[in-house]
Amino acid sequence: xxxxxxxxxxxxxxxxxxxxxxxxxxxxxxxxxIAAWGSAQLEQxxxxxxxxxxxxxxxxxxxxxxxxxxxxxRFTNLFGREPLQLGSASVALLAAPAGPATPLLxxxxxxxxxxxxxxxxxxxxxxxxWSDPVALAVxxxxxxxxxxxxxxxxxxxxxxxxxxxxxxxxxxxxxxATDWPDAVARDGWWQLAALDVxxxxxxxxxxxxxDSITDGYGVPAGSYQxxxxxxxxxxxxxxxxxxxxxxxxxxxxxxxxxxxxxLMARFDRDALARSGVTHVVLLEGVNDLGTSHRxxxxxxxxxxxxxxxxxxxxxxLASQARERGVCLFAATVMPYGGSDYYRPAPENETDRxxxxxxxxxxxxxxxxxxxxxxxxxxxxxxxxxxxxxNDGLHPSxxxxxxxxxxxxxxxxxxxxxxx
Numbered sequence: 004x005x006x007x008x009x010x011x012x013x014x015x016x017x018x019x020x021x022x023x024x025x026x027x028x029x030x031x032x033x034x035x036x037i038a039a040w041g042s043a044q045l046e047q048x049x050x051x052x053x054x055x056x057x058x059x060x061x062x063x064x065x066x067x068x069x070x071x072x073x074x075x076x077r078f079t080n081l082f083g084r085e086p087l088q089l090g091s092a093s094v095a096l097l098a099a100p101a102g103p104a105t106p107l108l109x110x111x112x113x114x115x116x117x118x119x120x121x122x123x124x125x126x127x128x129x130x131x132x133w134s135d136p137v138a139l140a141v142x143x144x145x146x147x148x149x150x151x152x153x154x155x156x157x158x159x160x161x162x163x164x165x166x167x168x169x170x171x172x173x174x175x176x177x178x179x180a181t182d183w184p185d186a187v188a189r190d191g192w193w194q195l196a197a198l199d200v201x202x203x204x205x206x207x208x209x210x211x212x213x214d215s216i217t218d219g220y221g222v223p224a225g226s227y228q229x230x231x232x233x234x235x236x237x238x239x240x241x242x243x244x245x246x247x248x249x250x251x252x253x254x255x256x257x258x259x260x261x262x263x264x265x266l267m268a269r270f271d272r273d274a275l276a277r278s279g280v281t282h283v284v285l286l287e288g289v290n291d292l293g294t295s296h297r298x299x300x301x302x303x304x305x306x307x308x309x310x311x312x313x314x315x316x317x318x319x320l321a322s323q324a325r326e327r328g329v330c331l332f333a334a335t336v337m338p339y340g341g342s343d344y345y346r347p348a349p350e351n352e353t354d355r356x357x358x359x360x361x362x363x364x365x366x367x368x369x370x371x372x373x374x375x376x377x378x379x380x381x382x383x384x385x386x387x388x389x390x391x392x393n394d395g396l397h398p399s400x401x402x403x404x405x406x407x408x409x410x411x412x413x414x415x416x417x418x419x420x421x422x
Contacts, residue, residue, distance in 0.1 A: 036075065036199040036278040038208050039067040039141070042192050043250040043273045045263035046082035047162040055085075056156040060177035062186065063149045063170040063195055064101045066227065068235045069208075069246035070143040071200025076116060076134045079196040080126035083157030087126040087194060091178035092116040092151040094139065100146055101225055105171050105186040108148060113181060114139050128157070131196060141200050143239060149195060152176040156194065164191040165218045165253050168225050190224075199278045206244040207415040208279045209234075212270065213286035216337065217251025220397045228400050233407030238415075245415050248277055256290045257316050270320050275327050282415060283324060284372060286334035288313060289396070292355055293345035306354050314361055321368055330419035333368040335359040335375035340385030341395025352385040369419040370411070377409050378402060 076094060080087035095113040097106050116134040118124040126132055141147065152175075170193065171186040211217050211231045219229030235247040250273040254262035263269070266287055274283045295301060295309050317333065324331035336355050339345055347355070359375050362368070378398065380386045387395065391402030398406065 036201055037069050037071065037203050037206065037246055038197060038210070038248045038277040038279060039069040039071065039074075039200045039246050040065045040198040041196065041210075041248040041250060041277060042163040042166070043212070043252045043263065043269065044079055044081050044161050044163060044196060045252060046159050047164055047191070048159065055158045056153050056160070058154060058175060060150060060152045060173050060175065060183075061170055061189075061193055062106070062173075062177070062183060063192055064097065064106055064168050065147055065149060065192075065195075065198055067141050067145050067147060067198060067200060068143065068248070069200050069203055069206065069244070071141050072202030073136050073138050073200065074141055075136050075199050075201075076149055076195070077131055077197040077199075078124065078126065078134070078151070078194055079131040079161045080157065080194065081129060081131060081196075082159055082161045083126075083128045084159055085128060085157040087156055088154040089124040089126070090152040090154045090176055091122045092124070092134065092149070093178045094137070094150070095148050095181075096139070096141070097146040097148055101168060103169070103188075103225070105183050106146070106148060108181045112139065113179070115179065136201060144235070147198070149198075150178045151194070152178045153194070160193055161196075162191050162193045163252075165215070165220075165251075166190065166192045167219050167222050167229065197277070204244060206246065207281045208246045208248065208277060209282045209284065209415060210248045210250055210274045210277050210280055211284050211286070212266070212274045213251045213334075214255040214290055215251065215253035216289075216397060217249060217286055218253045219249075219251070219403070220253060221393045222400070222403070228403055230398075230403040230406035233404050234410055237407055238412060241412065243412060243415070245412075246279075250274060254290060255287060256294065257287050258291055258312055259294075261290060261294075267316055267319070270323065275323060275329055280329055281418075282330040282332065284332040284334060284410070285317075285320065286374065288336040288358060289339055289355075292336065292351060292358070293339060293342070293347065296347065296351050297345050301350070306350065310354060310357060310361075313358060317362070318367070324369075325420040328418075328420040330369040330414070330417060332370040332372055332414065333362050334372040335362055337374050337398070338379045338385050338387050339396045340383065341387060341392065343395060345396065347385070369417070370414050372410060374406060374409070377405060
């Protein structure tokens with residue numbers, strides 16, 4: 004724990020040396036709505052090896068990290084090539100935290116969702132839509148169920164398969180039903196992009212964007228042990244109002260598409276456009292570095308070109324955040340020398356350290372969260388500490404908790420950029 008306190012102290016000093024940091028946060032004008040939950044979207048077959056979804060209902064569980072008295076839900080057909088037809092939708096509070104069985108709804112909390120006053124919604128390919136606002140008191144940390152009846156869905160669904168919590172499906176229109184005795188568990192969030200709350204006091208909204216480490220690889224389903232989950236609990240325990248939204252995608256890269264769209268293409272949608280966003284913490288780069296040498300030879304020239312492109316990309320993202328008046332905190336790339344998937348050579352480890360040294364340079368970002376310093380083994384800096392190591396690439400549950408403890412929560416009081 005001493006090391007975590009030292010890291011936070013060093014991080015605060017680093018922020019004081021960096022451009023763009025100011026005093027207390029004043030959320031932007033669009034913060035009448037506060038992003039309380041969200042996920043990053045990617046293209047996913049709606050049912051691998053089967054026909055597209057027809058006449059089926061989903062009950063999807065999400066956790067709000069901010070309290071409010073009203074809410075709205077964003078449905079999405081971002082990657083669909085055919086229309087998404089919703090027959091009806093609703094939202095309710097859960098009676099208890101979701102477990103392996105179909106979650107029960109809190110009695111009397113089910114609220115109908117409408118779209119411009121209508122129950123049905125037809126989303127063309129590439130479109131998204133907010134529900135009309137509804138009155139529902141949402142406590143901080145509350146679990147909600149979003150229910151929707153899919154009349155027909157595109158073959159290529161818009162989804163987030165790495166939800167680390169079960170969704171539930173049942174045949175027919177169950178959007179207004181509280182009991183789903185024949186529901187079947189299903190991984191992922193489907194056609195669901197965001198939850199905003201209204202009626203809350205102005206507060207920071209932190210978006211964590213990144214790859215599988217942010218997405219929570221290795222976290223048991225329903226356990227809420229991603230590093231952002233632990234950070235949200237830490238903020239609540241400290242009595243600090245602040246929303247935390249996770250938009251990680253497993254396998255994500257900065258420069259190239261992978262399992263989802265590249266960071267350069269999704270940064271605005273998944274981070275800067277979130278309602279009321281004030282701060283973003285970015286942890287990416289390991290997949291760019293690892294993919295560049297996995298099962299292929301590299302040269303000094305190719306490695307130098309990749310580093311230059313990564314630096315240029317991160318500089319562009321910092322400029323975009325500054326223009327929107329959003330603080331961008333960059334995290335250093337954690338060690339992956341023990342990864343059987345990437346198997347980095349000494350020269351690849353040199354590249355990782357070079358990128359981290361560049362990230363740490365004062366003035367590039369509004370703060371640097373040095374997860375490398377936190378997680379690396381002092382005896383083998385190319386490897387994760389044993390207690391923080393899951394598989395040589397991803398942190399263990401103890402590692403995710405340590406990341407949450409290391410994040411300097413006092414940075415959420417700062418205001419950055421030109422706004």
